[in-house]
Amino acid sequence: MSGLPRVPAAYAGAARSSVRVTVAAAGGFYLFLYGFGETVAATYALFGAVSLGGLSRIPGTGRQRAVVLLRALPVALLLVVVGTFLAVRTASAVAGMLVIGFALAFVAVGGPRPAGVAPGLQLLYILPSFPPYAPDTLGERLIGSAVGILLLVLAEATLFRDAPTVSYRELAARAAGVAERCAGELARPPYVLSRAAGDAAGAAAQTLRPSRVPEADRPAGPGVRSRALAHTGLAARTLLNRLHRLPAVPEGRTPAEPGLDLLRAVARSTAATAALLRGAPGSGTASPARERAALAAARERSADPVALRRDAALLEVADAALALSTAAGLAARGRSAGPEPPLGRFWYARMRAPRLWWRRLIGNAGSRSVFFQNAVRISLALAAARVVAGLDTLPHGFWAMLATLSLTRTTLGATRSVIRQAVTGTLIGALCTAGILALVGTDTTVYAAVLVPLLLITFTVGPVKGVGWAQAFFAIVVSLVFAQLAPTTWELAEVRLLDVLIGSAIGAVFGLLAWPRGAQREVRQSSAALLKSAAEAVVATASTIAAGWVRDPASPPRHASLRRTLVLAESAFAQFQAEPRVPTAGDRARTTDWQAVLLTGHHALWGADRLLAAPPPPEGGAPGPVSVPPLDPEAAAALTRLGDRVAGRMLLLAARLESPGDALGAADVPPEGTSPAAEGAPPTVAGASPAGTSPAAEGTSPAGAPGRYYATETWLEALLADLDRVTDGGAPLKAP
Structure with a gap:
C-alpha cells in the first residue's frame, strides 16, 4: 500500500464533493425521467442539485452545508415560483432579474454562508424565467427542485463526512485560557511573563485572525451572537497584547496590592470566560469590575508617575478583560445574557435580528x-x-x-x-x-x-x-x-x-x-479612510481630555464617522480575502497587514469611548451630566503633542495605503536594528518610546499630572504599537 501514488488533497476533497453532487443530481434526474417520464421535474431535480452543490461554494463541513441547504430550500422554491410567473414577458423577466439578482448578490453581506449559497439561488431563479411561459408546470418544477435539493442535503450529511474543524468559539476559549495563564504569572513574583507564556500569547492572538480561520467558522454574520463572537476575538487579542505590554515593576519595588488584586481578578474572569465559551454548565461571567474600581480609587491618591503609568496600563488590561467577558456572554447566551452592557461598545446587544440585518444592509448601501x-x-x-x-x-x-x-x-x-x-x-x-x-x-x-x-x-x-x-x-x-x-x-x-x-x-x-478593480483597490481606500477617521477621533479625544468636558450618559455615541468607516473597511477586507491576487515583490517582503488596520480602528474607537465615558455616579446617586476639569497647561500640551503624533502617524500610513503597490514603502518600516524580533521585545514604532517606557520615563512627563493623563497617554502609546504592526506584517508577539 505504501508504494501507491498519493492522491493530492485538492483532488481528494473535490472527488468527495463530486460524489455528493452526482448522487443527488443523477438520482433525481433518473428518478423523474426514467421512473415517471416527467421531463420538467427531471430537469429541475438535476439543476437544483447542480446549482446548490456545484455552482455554489458553501463553506464548512458536510453537515454544516446540509443545514445551510435546508434553510435555503424555502427561498429556492419561492424563486422558482417568482421566476415562473415573471417569464410571461421579456420586460417583466428583465425587471425581476435586476431586482432579484441584486438582492441575491447583496445578501452576501450576511457572511460567507449566504455569500456561498447565493450563486446557486441565482441559477434556480434564472432557470424558470425563460420561455416557454408555462405556469401549468409549476407543480412539477417545485417537486423536482425540492427533491434535487433534499437529495443533496442527504448526500452532504451522510457521504464522506468531513473532519470537524476547530470553531471560533473554541479558539477564543483557548485564547482566554492563555490570558488566564499570563495574568496569573504577572500576579506572582517575579511579576513578569515567562518566554513560554509570551510566545503562547502571540500564537493565540494569531489564531483569531480571520485569515487564519476557515470561512465557515468566521463570525461574520449580522446577528447578536455572531457580532459578539467577532467582538470576543478582538477583545481577546487586545487583552493578550495588553498583558504582554504591561510595564515591568521597577527593580527593588513590590507591586501595589490593588494592581495584584486586579490581575488575579482578570485571571478568574478569563477562566470563567473560557468555560462559558465551551458551554460549561453553570459557568458564570466573573468580572474584574470591583477590582478595577478599587485600583482607580487608589490611583487618585498616588503621585508617583511610574506607579500611575503602570496603573493606567492595568486599567487597560481590566477594560479588555471586561469587554471579553461581556462579549463572550453575548456570544454564548445572545440577548438574554447578563446585565445591560455598555451601549457604545455593544450597541447591538439588545437589538433583534431583523433590525441588525437592516443595519448591515444600510451600512453597505453605497458605492x-x-x-x-x-x-x-x-x-x-x-x-x-x-x-x-x-x-x-x-x-x-x-x-x-x-x-x-x-x-x-x-x-x-x-x-x-x-x-x-x-x-x-x-x-x-x-x-x-x-x-x-x-x-x-x-x-x-x-x-x-x-x-x-x-x-x-x-x-x-x-x-x-x-x-x-x-x-x-x-x-x-x-x-x-x-x-x-x-x-x-x-x-x-x-x-x-x-x-x-x-x-x-x-x-x-x-x-x-x-x-x-474590485476590492484590491477598495481595501486600500477604505483602510485609508478608516485611519483618517481614527486620526480625527484621536485628536478630538486628546484635545477634549486636555481642555476638560461635560459628559452626559444620555448623549448619543461619539465618532459616528469612525464607526461607519469601520463597517466599510471590514466589508472591503472580507471581499479582498476572496479575490485572487498576483504575487509581487512586495508580497515577498514586508506587506501590509490589513487585519491589523481594522484592529487599530477598533482600538481607537474603544479607547475614545472609554476615556470620554462619564465616571460612575456616587453610591446612591442618579447618573447625570458630569463636568471633568481641564488638565494643567503643561500636561495638556504634552497630551496634545502625543495625540498629534499618533494622528500624524495614522495620516502618513493612510497616504501610503492609497499609493500604488502591495507593500508599504521603506519609510514606513522601522529602521534596521530596531525590529521587535531583533530586540526580543514587543513591537515598537520608529521614533516612539520602547514598550514599557514613555515620555515620563525619559524625563519628559509633566509633574503632578492626574490619572486621566496617564490613561490617555497609555492608550495613545498602545495605538502607536498597533500601527507598527501594520507595517511589520502582523508578526506575532515576542517574549521579552
Whole structure:
C-alpha cells in the first residue's frame, strides 16, 4: 500500500464533493425521467442539485452545508415560483432579474454562508424565467427542485463526512485560557511573563485572525451572537497584547496590592470566560469590575508617575478583560445574557435580528461597499443577458445567462483571464459534444450510461484544474442532459459555444464599466479612510481630555464617522480575502497587514469611548451630566503633542495605503536594528518610546499630572504599537 501514488488533497476533497453532487443530481434526474417520464421535474431535480452543490461554494463541513441547504430550500422554491410567473414577458423577466439578482448578490453581506449559497439561488431563479411561459408546470418544477435539493442535503450529511474543524468559539476559549495563564504569572513574583507564556500569547492572538480561520467558522454574520463572537476575538487579542505590554515593576519595588488584586481578578474572569465559551454548565461571567474600581480609587491618591503609568496600563488590561467577558456572554447566551452592557461598545446587544440585518444592509448601501458593487455588477449583467436571451434568434438563452453568472468576476483582469479560459474550454467541449452527438445520434441509453461518470469527472477536475476544464466538461454534460430530454443534433454544441461567447462578452463589458478593480483597490481606500477617521477621533479625544468636558450618559455615541468607516473597511477586507491576487515583490517582503488596520480602528474607537465615558455616579446617586476639569497647561500640551503624533502617524500610513503597490514603502518600516524580533521585545514604532517606557520615563512627563493623563497617554502609546504592526506584517508577539 505504501508504494501507491498519493492522491493530492485538492483532488481528494473535490472527488468527495463530486460524489455528493452526482448522487443527488443523477438520482433525481433518473428518478423523474426514467421512473415517471416527467421531463420538467427531471430537469429541475438535476439543476437544483447542480446549482446548490456545484455552482455554489458553501463553506464548512458536510453537515454544516446540509443545514445551510435546508434553510435555503424555502427561498429556492419561492424563486422558482417568482421566476415562473415573471417569464410571461421579456420586460417583466428583465425587471425581476435586476431586482432579484441584486438582492441575491447583496445578501452576501450576511457572511460567507449566504455569500456561498447565493450563486446557486441565482441559477434556480434564472432557470424558470425563460420561455416557454408555462405556469401549468409549476407543480412539477417545485417537486423536482425540492427533491434535487433534499437529495443533496442527504448526500452532504451522510457521504464522506468531513473532519470537524476547530470553531471560533473554541479558539477564543483557548485564547482566554492563555490570558488566564499570563495574568496569573504577572500576579506572582517575579511579576513578569515567562518566554513560554509570551510566545503562547502571540500564537493565540494569531489564531483569531480571520485569515487564519476557515470561512465557515468566521463570525461574520449580522446577528447578536455572531457580532459578539467577532467582538470576543478582538477583545481577546487586545487583552493578550495588553498583558504582554504591561510595564515591568521597577527593580527593588513590590507591586501595589490593588494592581495584584486586579490581575488575579482578570485571571478568574478569563477562566470563567473560557468555560462559558465551551458551554460549561453553570459557568458564570466573573468580572474584574470591583477590582478595577478599587485600583482607580487608589490611583487618585498616588503621585508617583511610574506607579500611575503602570496603573493606567492595568486599567487597560481590566477594560479588555471586561469587554471579553461581556462579549463572550453575548456570544454564548445572545440577548438574554447578563446585565445591560455598555451601549457604545455593544450597541447591538439588545437589538433583534431583523433590525441588525437592516443595519448591515444600510451600512453597505453605497458605492464604497464592495458588496454593493458586486450586487450592481451582477444584476446589470444578468439583466442585459436576459434582454439578449429574449431575442427570438438566440436559442437556449439560459446558457448565455449561466455563462454571465459563472464567469463575471470582481475585477476586469480576473474576468478577462477567466473568459479566455472558458471560451477555450467551451470550444474544446463543443467539438467533443458534436462528435458524440453525431456518432451516437438518438440512442439515449448511451447518454444515460455516460452521464454519471461524466458528472463525477466534471465536478472533480473542474474545481481543481480551473474554469477552462470545468467549462469543457460542463459543455458535454449539459448537451448529454438535453439529448435525453429531446432529440438533438450536433448543432447543439454550436449553440452552446455561441451562448458562452455572448455571456462572456456581457460579463466582460460590465466588469469593465462597474468598478473594474474590485476590492484590491477598495481595501486600500477604505483602510485609508478608516485611519483618517481614527486620526480625527484621536485628536478630538486628546484635545477634549486636555481642555476638560461635560459628559452626559444620555448623549448619543461619539465618532459616528469612525464607526461607519469601520463597517466599510471590514466589508472591503472580507471581499479582498476572496479575490485572487498576483504575487509581487512586495508580497515577498514586508506587506501590509490589513487585519491589523481594522484592529487599530477598533482600538481607537474603544479607547475614545472609554476615556470620554462619564465616571460612575456616587453610591446612591442618579447618573447625570458630569463636568471633568481641564488638565494643567503643561500636561495638556504634552497630551496634545502625543495625540498629534499618533494622528500624524495614522495620516502618513493612510497616504501610503492609497499609493500604488502591495507593500508599504521603506519609510514606513522601522529602521534596521530596531525590529521587535531583533530586540526580543514587543513591537515598537520608529521614533516612539520602547514598550514599557514613555515620555515620563525619559524625563519628559509633566509633574503632578492626574490619572486621566496617564490613561490617555497609555492608550495613545498602545495605538502607536498597533500601527507598527501594520507595517511589520502582523508578526506575532515576542517574549521579552
